[in-house]
Each structure stands twice: as C-alpha cells, then as structure tokens.
Amino acid sequence: MRSRTLVCVIVLSAALAAQAQIEAVWLTHRSPTPDKTVVSWKSARPGPSQVCYGTDSSCPHEVRVAGEQTIHHVEIPTPQRGAAIHYRVATDGQRSETFAFQTCPEDGVRVAVVGDWAYARRPNLTALKADKPHLLMTAGDNVAQVVNPSQPGDTRYIQPYLNLIRSEAELFATTPFMPITGNHDKQVGPRENKRPGTSTEVYDIAATAFRTVFALPDPGWRWAFTIPQADATFLALDLHHVSDFGTTFQSCHDYHRGSEQFDWFDAQTRAASTGFLVTLMNEKSSCRSLEQGAWHTMISRGTLCITGFGYFAERAVESDGFPYYNTCMAGPGDVYRDAKAVVCERVSSYLLLTFDRAAGRLTVELKRLDGSVIDRQTYPRRR
Numbered sequence: 001m002r003s004r005t006l007v008c009v010i011v012l013s014a015a016l017a018a019q020a021q022i023e024a025v026w027l028t029h030r031s032p033t034p035d036k037t038v039v040s041w042k043s044a045r046p047g048p049s050q051v052c053y054g055t056d057s058s059c060p061h062e063v064r065v066a067g068e069q070t071i072h073h074v075e076i077p078t079p080q081r082g083a084a085i086h087y088r089v090a091t092d093g094q095r096s097e098t099f100a101f102q103t104c105p106e107d108g109v110r111v112a113v114v115g116d117w118a119y120a121r122r123p124n125l126t127a128l129k130a131d132k133p134h135l136l137m138t139a140g141d142n143v144a145q146v147v148n149p150s151q152p153g154d155t156r157y158i159q160p161y162l163n164l165i166r167s168e169a170e171l172f173a174t175t176p177f178m179p180i181t182g183n184h185d186k187q188v189g190p191r192e193n194k195r196p197g198t199s200t201e202v203y204d205i206a207a208t209a210f211r212t213v214f215a216l217p218d219p220g221w222r223w224a225f226t227i228p229q230a231d232a233t234f235l236a237l238d239l240h241h242v243s244d245f246g247t248t249f250q251s252c253h254d255y256h257r258g259s260e261q262f263d264w265f266d267a268q269t270r271a272a273s274t275g276f277l278v279t280l281m282n283e284k285s286s287c288r289s290l291e292q293g294a295w296h297t298m299i300s301r302g303t304l305c306i307t308g309f310g311y312f313a314e315r316a317v318e319s320d321g322f323p324y325y326n327t328c329m330a331g332p333g334d335v336y337r338d339a340k341a342v343v344c345e346r347v348s349s350y351l352l353l354t355f356d357r358a359a360g361r362l363t364v365e366l367k368r369l370d371g372s373v374i375d376r377q378t379y380p381r382r383r
Helices: 002-020 126-130 159-167 169-174 208-213 260-271 285-299
Strands: 022-028 036-054 061-077 084-091 099-102 109-114 135-138 223-227 232-236 276-281 304-307 313-317 323-326 341-345 349-356 361-368 373-380
Touching: 022 084, 022 159, 022 169, 061 084, 099 169, 109 232, 159 169, 159 208, 232 260, 260 285, 285 304, 285 323, 313 361, 313 373, 323 361, 341 373
Parallel strands: 109 135, 232 276, 276 304, 304 323
Antiparallel strands: 022 036, 036 061, 036 084, 084 099, 109 349, 223 232, 313 323, 313 341, 349 361, 361 373
16 A cells, blocks of 8 residues: 555656646737737757647647747637637646636727836736736836846847746736837846947847747737737837937837838838727837937827836827827836826836727726726727
8 A cells, every 4th residue: 555655656746747847838929910829838858849729628629849949839729709728738748737818809808018027026916917908918128137147148048038927927828928128128248338349249139038938920029919809909119228229238129210110110000900009119208209200100190109118107198199108017216207298107007908899999097006097098999
C-alpha cells in the first residue's frame, strides 16, 4: 500500500512539473479582425507548438506548428461571436491547464484601455476585471525598460514582458491583449549622453523585444485592428517623446510628413469605413500640433484619441469638439495638463469603451482604478 502511494505521488509530481514548464500564457490578435486569435506561451524547453481548442472544455480541435522554439505564437480561428473559447497549449510534454476567453459579442463590445503599467507596480485590477472587457489595450509604457542587466543593448531581452504577463497570469490567459509602444518599451541601454555619436544605443526603435512577445497586426510597432461587431477600428501609433527625435534618446519611428508612419496613418484615417475610429498613442495630446497641425487633421477624422503620457486622468476637447483622453494606471505623479482640458485628475485610472452598435453610439468612461467614474461621455457613429 505504501509503495502504491509513493508511485502515485511520483506520478502526480511529474505531471505537475511538466505543467509548470509552461511559464506564461497570453492572447493577442495578429489578424486585422477578431475572427482569429493568437495563443502565445513561453515554454521552459524548446519544442513544437500545439494548441487544442473548442467551444467546450474537451477542446476537440487542434493546431500544430513544427519547429524548436520557446516563445510560441499559434493562430486559431475564432469566428464565433459571444462564445466561450476553451484552449490549452503543449510543447513536447510541457502542458498548460485549460483556459477560456470570451469572443466579442454581436453587440455590447467592451474594450478597456490602460496606460503606464510599467510604473503601477502591482495595481489592483479588481474593478477593471469586473467590467469584463472583451479586449484589453494599452496606451504604451507597458514595462519600465528592457535593459538586459548582463548585456546592455540586447534588443532580444524579453524578461520584463514575461514578468508583466506573470503578474496577472489569469487576466492575460483569458483576455486578448493588444498593447502599443511607449519609449520605456524600447529602452535597451542606459540613458547617458543625448548627443548623436556619443553613446551606445539607448532605444531599439524597431521594438524587437516587444514584437517578439506580442503577435500583433503587421508590423507590430504600429497596427490597425477592426472589430466589425462594434463597428469600430483602432489605430495604434508609435509616437512618443518626439522632442528627442534625432538624438540618442530617439525612441519612436519618424512622424514627419512624408514618413512611412505619417503616410500610413493618413491613408488609414481616410479609408476607415467603420462608425467609430479610435487612435492610440503614448505621446501627450499636444502633439496634435505637429507638422503644422496635420496630425490633428488626421486624428480628428476619427471619434477620439487616447494617450498615456503622464500620471493623470484627463479629457481635453479641441475647438472643433474633438476629444483627447489621457489615462495612467500608475500612482499620482507628473501632470502635463492639456490647455484645453475639461476634466483632469491626478489619480490612477483606466478607460472603458462600450460599443452599442444597435443604437449607433459609443460610451467612454474614464474611471479611477477602484472603478468609480470620473467622466462619462457618449459619442455617435461617424457620418
């Protein structure tokens, strides 16, 4: 009897050890709509990628990807609307538990947006989770830096991102996550001398580590994503610390007229046919004046703009009525109040966007981290 018990303990321990080798699991979207979802994970040992999935916990469907890797990205079809998708992952004997996430419903899609997670330490996300967002987006600065302590300048150091995912393991495994870049997401070396040619690389403009971890619509450092059932398109910009452009502290791609990013955004805002169009960026809202106001002209073709610059919650309204929001999960700190701010609080916050497609309106709630509402506005579908 004793030997049988010992065998059972050994078998159970081996099973738990194998499961523990899946170190992190997270979800993103790489395709331009939610009809496909990327299941990602980090395995302790390299191997092929396997995802079993389905609308019940038996996960009858399977996708396999050959190759030896420890960071895995497997795209699965998720055309169902308002359905629970169950899944589990495996890599050469290393297995996860079974998780489930909710696909965007036919109506009432909820998107939460957070900023500056890097400096929020371990924020209490109870209120955000209670809102049950179908998608979690960011306004940049997801990690404090990606400097490899043993090799500064290493653009492939991903540990800070894995630490972020592990800090809210259940949330990342059950809610698709679509972050945008901030300057801190790209810092690979110490901030020393700002003059060109006098310092080693400080920022990896290509955001290699960020793009290695998060499978996003091409090219990843900027992206476009449309949710048909919300009648909404989101455009993510790589726009932050523009005052450092041309120095060793430059962190973002070129934003000047005629640059790839400028022309892409111009084309996207002109071509977008959805009723709601939301721009996400990490730079402060005053950057709308860049290029003789051309950036505001492009941004204001949409419904609203969300930024993540500074430690405050804000809604500013331009003279033409267009709204700029700022949100930050970190504790109170520097406030860069917009000259046209209508609401501004030095408090930790997040945004909840609820799309009522049937009524043709979007409700935007600027919330304190405890869930209380700072500001609530409703916007009609664009003409």
